[in-house]
Amino acid sequence: MQRVTIRDVAERAQVSTATVSRALSGAKPVSPAVREQVQRAADELGYAGNGIASALRRSRTDTVGMLVPSIANPFFTGLVEHVEHTLQQAGRQLFLCSSRSDPELEAQRLRSLVARQVDGIIISPVHGSLSTPAVQRAARELPLVQVDRYVSGVDSDWIGVDxxxxxxxxxxxxxxxxxxxxxxxxxxxxxxxxxxxxxxxxxxxxxxxxxxxxxxxxxxxxxxxxxxxxxxxxxxxxxxxxxxxxxxxxxxxxxxxxxxxxxxxxxxxxxxxxxxxxxxxxxxxxxxxxxxxPQAEIAAEAVRLLSRVLGDEPTAHDRVALRPSLxxxxxxxx
Amino acid sequence: MQRVTIRDVAERAQVSTATVSRALSGAKPVSPAVREQVQRAADELGYAGNGIASALRRSRTDTVGMLVPSIANPFFTGLVEHVEHTLQQAGRQLFLCSSRSDPELEAQRLRSLVARQVDGIIISPVHGSLSTPAVQRAARELPLVQVDRYVSGVDSDWIGVDxxxxxxxxxxxxxxxxxxxxxxxxxxxxxxxxxxxxxxxxxxxxxxxxxxxxxxxxxxxxxxxxxxxxxxxxxxxxxxxxxxxxxxxxxxxxxxxxxxxxxxxxxxxxxxxxxxxxxxxxxxxxxxxxxxxPQAEIAAEAVRLLSRVLGDEPTAHDRVALRPSLxxxxxxxx
DNA sequence: GACTCCGATGTAATCGATTGCCCAACCAGG
DNA sequence: CCTGGTTGGGCAATCGATTACATCGGAGTC
Incomplete structure (x- = not known):
């Protein structure tokens, strides 16, 4: 089962791959006739695109990685749900990992997220000090926000309750x-x-x-x-x-x-x-x-902080402590 | 902040990129001296590799996608934990998504998983009939196993309780x-x-x-x-x-x-x-x-079924119903 | 001593999509 | 009819790692 590539679509629509790319992504203007033609060809072939290739070229994945100590803990799953919801509205996806409260597994997952070129990371680190090196390394590579828990000595945003x-x-x-x-x-x-x-x-x-x-x-x-x-x-x-x-x-x-x-x-x-x-x-x-x-607020703020970093502007890092209630x-x- | 590529490592270690790749992946024999040299260069530069590029070339990601109706439901999170654990032992990663009980969101997530070239998908479909087209399309593209719930009319494995x-x-x-x-x-x-x-x-x-x-x-x-x-x-x-x-x-x-x-x-x-x-x-x-x-067994069986498909051998599809207990x-x- | 064979390494093609650069066609104004 | 500007669209480089194929030196064989 050979997967359909942009080349196949181009051939069928009698245009170049460049045009197909532009027609489908809408990045640049394409005449309505051609756009229509390309769209039809893509549909007929069931073209799905290759996110990997696209990510490589654009060097962004529109995906945010999230790493929590446990997904058996309803507190974290609640947080995850809110984060996912918020991201989705911004057209991003969430890549969720669990470190199972193990700093080593956490480090491995972080490396993996970096290798996968997620656009940013939201993490609740497992350990106050053992997690530091891995978190620091990741934070140097890409935007990173800590939620709920944080490690000392890493220059990044944090959001949680007081x-x-x-x-x-x-x-x-x-x-x-x-x-x-x-x-x-x-x-x-x-x-x-x-x-x-x-x-x-x-x-x-x-x-x-x-x-x-x-x-x-x-x-x-x-x-x-x-x-x-x-x-x-x-x-x-x-x-x-x-x-x-x-x-x-x-x-x-x-x-x-x-x-x-x-x-x-x-x-x-x-x-x-x-x-x-x-x-x-x-x-x-x-x-x-x-x-x-306030999970929803924590999630929203985490995403906001992350996008701020994504949209460059290397502002000073924030520590946001929300007021809890009893x-x-x-x-x-x- | 320019990321370190294999080329940088090659240059520093005074070898070709091919050798670096081989030394680090261990795919082909490399002399101990050179391996050492490469390893050192990689460490010194903090080389992390680019999973995207690698995935593109090898056309596999060592990642399995999992799609569940809700991550707020402890039943599913339990399942996810077990699946993740099992996969980890096989050196694979889990990419977790939630469809939030919405067939449309589910279809979108499925497309996204396919585009991301995960090696296989474990899904608990949201809807008995509305989910069918998307699941079917995904199943045609790559190995897919259904757990707990299933949709009718899709040729795939299923595992759950009776x-x-x-x-x-x-x-x-x-x-x-x-x-x-x-x-x-x-x-x-x-x-x-x-x-x-x-x-x-x-x-x-x-x-x-x-x-x-x-x-x-x-x-x-x-x-x-x-x-x-x-x-x-x-x-x-x-x-x-x-x-x-x-x-x-x-x-x-x-x-x-x-x-x-x-x-x-x-x-x-x-x-x-x-x-x-x-x-x-x-x-x-x-x-x-x-x-x-029996979540652990369901998870283990799901992964087993998936690997069976991954290791090709296009066997007939199984429906495994485990015995529940009260x-x-x-x-x-x- | 000549010939194989093999292991280690380099060269370059390749994966699939995006995009900088360039060209052709077309339009309006003079 | 000519010119400058605009726009749609093609060519080919590019992202970074992997790998088929080529090469080379040395060990082993008769």
């Missing part, structure tokens, strides 16, 4: 509910979100006079399973604080599950909060109080 | 629990899964003497929101059957939420079942009885 402000909202809310002690469950301190959220947790806990007992900062990974284990550990040790603050909703869902399994009442015995406001956080038992991330549900007493 | 067997499991289980009437909530009858599941529902309901009152087959879309609306409708009309059978877990989660909101007890007043066994189905209140789909949880009485 983690400190988010933890302020959470802790203030908990303090108002009478919380005097709290635990924090998160992933290993391997990325900016985790660090900033923990820092915010500590800072605002101290400010509001909420105790953080030793051993009450538990670091694992962003997953339901880890939340379950962490909470099970606290419960088994009989050291449950007034509240468990989680660095994302998956962890919080795991915590809720562990509580249910152990007969610990939420919010009766302990309050629980999440972070991200994924769709499932409203469906848990009890529904989860969480920090809402969604209060039953897990903190409604 | 929907009839699944509904057999569900309905038999419900009948054993004493269910005498049931409703079915699904998406519009626009794809094979929906059709087969509904058909299975009716068939096994009849067989087991479970009544399906008029107006108790509700068709909307695969989303939490639709499940909520559908259930709210049934409740408001005071026509709640013994059980509500849902065509996927998202719908079922919505149904559970509507029941909770209306004070309808599950499984006390009504039993609810889902389909897919997404991670969140275990976390709902109550946890959901659902049909487990996960019984509290929503049907534990």
């Amino acid at each position: 983690d400190d402000a988010a933890l302020d909202l959470v802790m203030t809310h908990l303090a108002e509910r009478g919380v005097r002690s709290a635990a924090f469950v998160s992933s290993q301190l391997t990325n900016s979100s985790t660090e900033l959220r923990l820092a915010g947790f500590r800072r605002h806990a101290a400010r509001l006079d909420v105790a953080v007992p030793a051993g009450h900062v538990l670091l694992g990974e962003y997953s339901i399973e880890w939340g379950r284990q962490a909470a099970a550990g606290l419960i088994a040790a009989g050291r449950l604080p007034d509240a468990v603050v989680c660095a994302d909703d998956l962890i919080a869902l795991g915590v809720l599950q562990a509580c249910a399994a152990a007969g610990v009442a939420v919010p009766g015995d302990v309050l629980v909060t999440g972070f991200d406001d994924i769709p499932y956080s409203a469906l848990s038992a009890p529904p989860l109080t969480t920090v809402h991330q 969604i209060v549900r039953a897990s903190t007493g409604g | 929907d009839d067997a699944a509904l057999d499991l569900v309905m038999t289980h419900l009948a054993e629990r004493g269910v005498r009437s049931a409703a079915f909530v699904s998406s519009q009858l626009t794809n094979s899964s929906t059709e087969l599941r509904l058909a299975g529902f009716r068939r096994h309901a009849a067989r087991l003497d479970v009544a399906v009152p008029a107006g108790h087959v509700l068709l909307g879309e695969y989303s939490i929101e639709w499940g909520r609306q559908a259930a709210a409708g049934l409740i408001a009309a005071g026509r709640l059957p013994d059980a509500v059978v849902c065509a996927d877990d998202l719908i079922a989660l919505g149904v559970l939420q509507a029941c909770a909101a209306a004070g309808v007890a599950v499984p006390g007043d009504v039993l609810v079942t889902g389909f897919d066994d997404i991670p969140y189905s275990a976390l709902s209140a109550p946890p959901l009885t659902t049909v487990h789909q 996960i019984v949880r509290a929503s049907t009485g534990g």
Whole structure:
């Protein structure tokens, strides 16, 4: 099955390949008669064009690469959906990759995106420091925007929420509910979100006079399973604080599950909060109080920042921190 | 910022571009000394290669395209994760696209994948008939495997679960629990899964003497929101059957939420079942009885079928229906 | 010692579309 | 009828890597 090339179309339409190219792309004026003729020939042959050849010549692909730590996490898929939607309106495509929380895989994917000549990259880096070299190298080759998480020491735009402000909202809310002690469950301190959220947790806990007992900062990974284990550990040790603050909703869902399994009442015995406001956080038992991330805005801003760089103008790089909001549900007493 | 080409490397290593290509790809033997030299030159220059040019010449990209109706649905993201993992082990990459349940967008994405010269396509088509032309055209151009859903009239492999067997499991289980009437909530009858599941529902309901009152087959879309609306409708009309059978877990989660909101007890007043066994189905209140789909196997088989076609051998096309299993949880009485 | 054969390397064609450059035709104004 | 300007369209170079074919030197064989 020989693929149809522009040459075949040209032959059938009795014109040169140059004319075919111009007629189909509309880059330069072509007489209506010829355009019609070319169009017909292309249709009859089922000409699809060769994006690879075109990309090589034009050295652009109209494609943006996006690299996220996990596509099993609804927060990221939500972000991806919005980014894709936004790009589509600009006539661009999205090339999505997952680094599966592995810096090495991430580096490989980045190289691959660069080799594939995507026009730009939107990335949420896996690791605060291990990801740096690969991200830096990629950023030197082409426009790159970081979302949600970021690595230090790379000169690029970033867009996400203000983690400190988010933890302020959470802790203030908990303090108002009478919380005097709290635990924090998160992933290993391997990325900016985790660090900033923990820092915010500590800072605002101290400010509001909420105790953080030793051993009450538990670091694992962003997953339901880890939340379950962490909470099970606290419960088994009989050291449950007034509240468990989680660095994302998956962890919080795991915590809720562990509580249910152990007969610990939420919010009766302990309050629980999440972070991200994924769709499932409203469906848990009890529904989860969480920090809402404005995904649509993050996505739109990421694309905007990227296009700004694409349209050259080497402006100074921005760090945009959006204001988060708190969604209060039953897990903190409604 | 001029990108480094193979020519630059060749010049610096004092060899021809042919030798550089061979040294780096290892396609043909190169003396160790020269290989070393080339490698060093490449490293020093930070040579990354141009995948586009390479793809054009070799007319293969080592990339497989995957097109799913939605990346917000955990069932599909689970599938994608497994496919990506499997491909990665074979040294291939995944190019993921979402058709957002829109046949037109789907056709566009398919064209784009073909133009990008992916080596093969794994697709779960949006619509049973509207998707046909585009899928057919793509299947003529390159290897294509359908997963989960399929369109009629296209000559290609398919891999998924046996929907009839699944509904057999569900309905038999419900009948054993004493269910005498049931409703079915699904998406519009626009794809094979929906059709087969509904058909299975009716068939096994009849067989087991479970009544399906008029107006108790509700068709909307695969989303939490639709499940909520559908259930709210049934409740408001005071026509709640013994059980509500849902065509996927998202719908079922919505149904559970509507029941909770209306004070309808599950499984006390009504039993609810889902389909897919997404991670969140275990976390709902109550946890959901659902049909487990063997995602890893589906993914592995899809990749296997695709590679079979890639390695030419134009065998007859397969339709592989895996056996589903039932996960019984509290929503049907534990 | 002459002849093969083979491995390593270079030369140049090639993949398919785009585009700079140039030419021919046509138009309007003088 | 001539000239300057405009426009449609062809020729061929080009993007960067791969690879068929040619070449060359040296090892092995009788």
